Amino acid sequence: MDYANRPLVHRLMKFKEADPVSFHVPGHKNGALSGLPAELRTALAYDITELEGLDDLHQPEGVIEEAEQKLTDFYRSDKSFFLVNGSTVGNLAMVYATCAEGETVIVQRNAHKSIFNAIELTGARPVFISPEWDSIAKTAGTVTAKQVEKALTSFPEAKAVILTYPTYYGTTGEELEEAIRLCHEREIPVLVDEAHGAHFTIGEPFPASALDLGADVVVHSAHKTLPALTMASFLHVRSNLIASENIARYLRMLQSSSPSYLLMASLDDARAYAESYATEDIKDFMKKRAGFLKRLNGIARLEAIETDDPLKLMLRVNGYSGYDIQKAMDQVGVYAELADLYQVLLVLPLLKKDQEYPFEEAAKRIEKAIEYTITSKVKMKLPELPVFNQVISKPCYIMRELELLHTEWIPYEESIGRIAAASLIPYPPGIPLMLAGERVTEYHIQSLTSLLATGARFQGAIRLHEKQIFVVTNEAEE
Ligand SMILES: Cc1ncc(COP(=O)(O)O)c(C=O)c1O
Numbered sequence: 001m002d003y004a005n006r007p008l009v010h011r012l013m014k015f016k017e018a019d020p021v022s023f024h025v026p027g028h029k030n031g032a033l034s035g036l037p038a039e040l041r042t043a044l045a046y047d048i049t050e051l052e053g054l055d056d057l058h059q060p061e062g063v064i065e066e067a068e069q070k071l072t073d074f075y076r077s078d079k080s081f082f083l084v085n086g087s088t089v090g091n092l093a094m095v096y097a098t099c100a101e102g103e104t105v106i107v108q109r110n111a112h113k114s115i116f117n118a119i120e121l122t123g124a125r126p127v128f129i130s131p132e133w134d135s136i137a138k139t140a141g142t143v144t145a146k147q148v149e150k151a152l153t154s155f156p157e158a159k160a161v162i163l164t165y166p167t168y169y170g171t172t173g174e175e176l177e178e179a180i181r182l183c184h185e186r187e188i189p190v191l192v193d194e195a196h197g198a199h200f201t202i203g204e205p206f207p208a209s210a211l212d213l214g215a216d217v218v219v220h221s222a223h224k225t226l227p228a229l230t231m232a233s234f235l236h237v238r239s240n241l242i243a244s245e246n247i248a249r250y251l252r253m254l255q256s257s258s259p260s261y262l263l264m265a266s267l268d269d270a271r272a273y274a275e276s277y278a279t280e281d282i283k284d285f286m287k288k289r290a291g292f293l294k295r296l297n298g299i300a301r302l303e304a305i306e307t308d309d310p311l312k313l314m315l316r317v318n319g320y321s322g323y324d325i326q327k328a329m330d331q332v333g334v335y336a337e338l339a340d341l342y343q344v345l346l347v348l349p350l351l352k353k354d355q356e357y358p359f360e361e362a363a364k365r366i367e368k369a370i371e372y373t374i375t376s377k378v379k380m381k382l383p384e385l386p387v388f389n390q391v392i393s394k395p396c397y398i399m400r401e402l403e404l405l406h407t408e409w410i411p412y413e414e415s416i417g418r419i420a421a422a423s424l425i426p427y428p429p430g431i432p433l434m435l436a437g438e439r440v441t442e443y444h445i446q447s448l449t450s451l452l453a454t455g456a457r458f459q460g461a462i463r464l465h466e467k468q469i470f471v472v473t474n475e476a477e478e
Contacts, residue, residue, distance in 0.1 A: 005275070008067040008268040011054065012046050012261060025049055025258070047262050057082060057259040058252050067268045074275045075201055075211055077236035079244035081251060082267045083219075084259040087195040088114040090219035090235040092121070093250040094191045097217075097242060098160040099124035106151045107162040109393075109432070110140040112193060113425065115162055116432065120399040127155050128393045128435070134171050137307055137314065138342040142166075142173030149182050151392050162191045165210050168338070169345055170196065170309030177213040189216040189241040198234060198270075199225045199311065199350055202277045205286065207308050216242050225311055225350060228270035232263045277352065284353040286310065292348075295363040302370055305343070311350060314343040315366075317374055319381070323456070328373035332365040341451065395437030402437055402472065409468040412448060415440045418471040422461035426451050434461070440471065 003010040020030070028034040031044030048054065055062035064082070071080040083090050091114040099105045101123030107115060109128040119126050129151050134141030142165060152158065161183045166172045180190045192210035194200070198220035200209035211218045216239035222228040235251070237244040289310060296304040296315065305314040315336070317325055326339035336344035349357050396419055397405070407421040417439065424434040424444075433451070434444045452464075461470035 002272070002276070005070070006067070006265075006268045006272045007063050007070070008261075009265045009272075011063045012048070012265050015048065015051070015054065016045050022048075024051065043262065046265060047260065049258065049261070054261070057084070057255070057264065058257070064264065067264070067271075070275075071234060071267075071271045072236075074271055075209070075234070075236050077211060077218075077238045079248075080234055080236045081248065082259075082264050083233035083235055083251070083255065084231060084263045085233075085255050086114075086223075086231045087112070087193065087219045087221040087233045089251065089254050090233055091115050091193055092118045092254050093235065093247050094217040094219065094242075095119060095124070095160070095162065096122055096250040096254075097246045098189055098191065100159075103159045104155050104157050105160050105162060106148070106155060106158045108143050108164050109435075110167070111162060111164050112195065113432070115164075115193060116423065116435070123398065123400055124159070125398055126395065127151055127158070128395075130391050130393070131167075132173070134167070134169070136305065137167065137169040137171050139167065139169050139171075139340065141171050142175065143179065144173070145175040145178035145182060147391055148175075148179040152182060152186055152188065154392060156186065158188055160189050160191055162193070163210075163215075164193045164195075166194070166197050166207060166309055168196060169314065170307040170312030172207045172308040176210060176215075177208075180210075180214040184214065184241075187241060189239060191215070191217045192219070194218045195221040195233075196224055196312075197309070198222045199274060199277075200309075202274055202282070205282065205310050211236055211238055217247065222267055222270045225347065226270035227266075227273055227350070229263050229266040232267045232270065234267065234271075273350075273352075277350070281352045285351050288351060288357070288359060289348060292359040292363065295360065296366065299363070299367045299370055301374065302366070311348045313346045313348060315346065316343045317370065320374055321380070324374065325370075328369040329366060331373065332369040334362050334365050334369070341456065393438065395435055396439060397437040397472075399436055406473040407470060408473050409463060409466070409470055411467055412445055412462075412469045413467075415469050415471050416442055416445060418474070420444075420461055421470045421472050424448070424458060424460045424462055424469065426456045426458055432460075436461070440469070 022029040028044050031041040034041045034044055050056045055064035057064055095118035099122050103124050105124045106127045109130045129143045129147050131143050132141045165176050183190045192215040194210050200206045218236045220234040222234050223230045223232045293304050301317050303316045321341055322339035322343045325344045326336055337347045338345050420434045420438050420440055423432045423436045425432045433447055
């Protein structure tokens with residue numbers, strides 16, 4: 001392993017080799033007091049704190065600065081940051097750095113909840129752009145440049161446009177570059193939640209990174225597709241419109257004052273991994289992937305669907321929901337990333353040439369799972385979800401206004417025309433069906449009924465047993 005190119009990993013190894021005695025936090029004292037399994041205890045020797053020579057994430061002037069500089073160079077940004085609280089904190093920081101209370105922000109409707117939370121916390125006024133329905137991935141897709149332009153024309157006062165690219169399912173659309181150009185023409189910055197695309201910088205056959213398409217701020221969950229620990233993420237700034245110091249200020253406020261060295265070391269390692277991903281790795285990965293795909297498509301009744309990102313695959317079985325497939329796969333110990341009405345989503349490993357993965361074993365088990373639990377007869381006709389009916393929408397109230405209103409639970413069939421008092425989010429993948437402050441429409445209730453019929457899980461404004469949803473009382477509306 002080339003540790004020279006991983007300054008933080010290298011420094012931690014040197015530190016450990018010197019057999020340090022801990023009279024500092026954390027209280028596990030390099031693992032000595034920990035009751036965790038031995039493998040984890042060993043790793044705790046690297047779970048240290050801001051000691052001499054180990055720098056400080058919030059004021060990097062040494063080895064962390066060096067590691068972040070390598071990150072900046074690799075992603076060709078003006079400034080890149082290590083994040084220890086997931087893309088969640090990156091999304092919070094980029095929204096805080098661009099939007100203040102009462103200001104308008106244009107946001108893609110199928111954004112992650114951290115984006116909605118960020119908007120709520122700042123008190124900005126969101127305008128939602130509904131995405132296209134992606135008929136290949138059978139899910140909400142990306143927004144078109146035309147939709148962005150329409151929103152910009154209707155809301156020229158917007159302080160930022162927040163887009164999600166790629167979708168959870170790895171779809172990218174083809175219009176991000178043009179959408180960014182339209183925003184920049186008006187000097188409006190574009191913030192991109194690229195949580196699922198930390199590997200895009202590697203280049204073809206992976207899609208282009210939003211950073212290379214001109215976005216001002218891009219957030220990556222390194223832990224989703226690169227070999228980084230859960231929560232380890234990146235934020236990149238490349239902008240004439242947003243100062244990276246402003247982002248840094250919010251990251252200092254929003255991130256822990258005791259950032260984990262394990263997470264930071266894994267970020268240093270993940271960047272080096274992606275940076276060293278060579279043409280022969282790509283070729284070999286694509287070959288292994290093609291073999292797996294062929295094997296899966298050879299399983300009776302199973303269909304493997306590709307999307308823009310070669311790391312993502314969807315599995316479908318005619319007449320069965322994704323939840324059925326997921327249940328069957330769980331029983332044979334093959335765990336998918338998520339299930340929805342139509343399919344399960346697999347996240348493939350970004351393998352290098354010398355690495356193996358049990359694709360054949362996984363295919364065998366999936367075959368067995370399908371054979372045992374999924375009979376040949378069609379269990380159900382999967383409902384088609386209605387396409388998003390409002391292209392650009394604005395909630396009637398933002399959260400801090402809603403908080404002042406009276407609310408009640410009512411049967412959801414009676415809720416059409418009322419104002420939703422909380423968002424309604426089917427899980428996974430966590431895309432809000434209905435957003436707090438929006439007027440409930442027939443579309444919302446139709447979709448809710450379809451999703452409930454297939455066993456989807458929900459968070460938010462719903463009492464499933466009572467078949468009720470949470471709305472603003474009519475008096476308060478008047
Ligand atoms: C599109 C998107 N953005 C942001 C996040 C949050 O990322 P993290 O888990 O790194 O905080 C997720 C998590 O699933 C996501 O799917």
